[in-house]
Amino acid sequence: MSLAVCVFCSSSAKIDRRYVDLAAEVGDELARRGHSLVSGGGRVSCMGAVARAARAGGARTVGVIPEGLVSVEISDDDSDELVVTPDMRTRKGEMDRRSDAFLILPGGIGTLEELFEIWTARTLGMHDKAVVILDPTGVYEPLRELMKGLTEQGFARPKIWDAIGWTASVSEAFDLLERSQPAIGMSYEDYAEAEL
Numbered sequence: 681m682s683l684a685v686c687v688f689c690s691s692s693a694k695i696d697r698r699y700v701d702l703a704a705e706v707g708d709e710l711a712r713r714g715h716s717l718v719s720g721g722g723r724v725s726c727m728g729a730v731a732r733a734a735r736a737g738g739a740r741t742v743g744v745i746p747e748g749l750v751s752v753e754i755s756d757d758d759s760d761e762l763v764v765t766p767d768m769r770t771r772k773g774e775m776d777r778r779s780d781a782f783l784i785l786p787g788g789i790g791t792l793e794e795l796f797e798i799w800t801a802r803t804l805g806m807h808d809k810a811v812v813i814l815d816p817t818g819v820y821e822p823l824r825e826l827m828k829g830l831t832e833q834g835f836a837r838p839k840i841w842d843a844i845g846w847t848a849s850v851s852e853a854f855d856l857l858e859r860s861q862p863a864i865g866m867s868y869e870d871y872a873e874a875e876l
Contacts (some may be wrong), residue, residue: 686779689726703729711737721745805865
């Protein structure tokens with residue numbers, strides 16, 4: 681089964697080289713498994729590394745970049761298809777629409793925004809696409825602990841954990857992406873307030 685896999689990752693040039701290498705490894709594995717790539721459309725840092733590696737392995741790549749970032753993230757003109765959107769919201773919607781699954785690599789505030797939006801939508805039953813965090817070095821461990829605390833305090837419902845996979849292994853990340861996803865949805869009981 682061939683998937684269009686959306687990879688959310690860093691465009692920062694200031695990160696450790698190991699994260700760029702991880703992105704290239706993801707691109708290699710994506711191509712080896714016969715998938716296509718949907719990316720943020722930049723050719724710098726992890727974004728560029730995953731796309732170059734995917735293409736080198738024969739995968740089709742689609743880049744989606746807002747016009748305001750064409751010169752900043754330096755658009756990946758080698759993409760099989762490069763979509764330039766008017767703004768970030770349109771970019772994310774286009775990436776979501778074109779993707780069958782989502783893989784999140786270590787990244788900054790933009791990557792976190794993308795993660796939370798797609799994770800929330802999955803938790804609310806708005807899509808049934810796989811969402812997987814690949815975190816071999818523990819970058820997101822504080823986030824995981826935060827989300828556990830929010831769950832324990834009732835701010836987040838336990839079913840958020842049914843909506844996401846978490847792994848340190850590239851191979852396992854793709855196994856999770858390729859797995860059939862359980863239906864998740866919110867019920868009235870999920871929203872009802874406890875009686876005082």
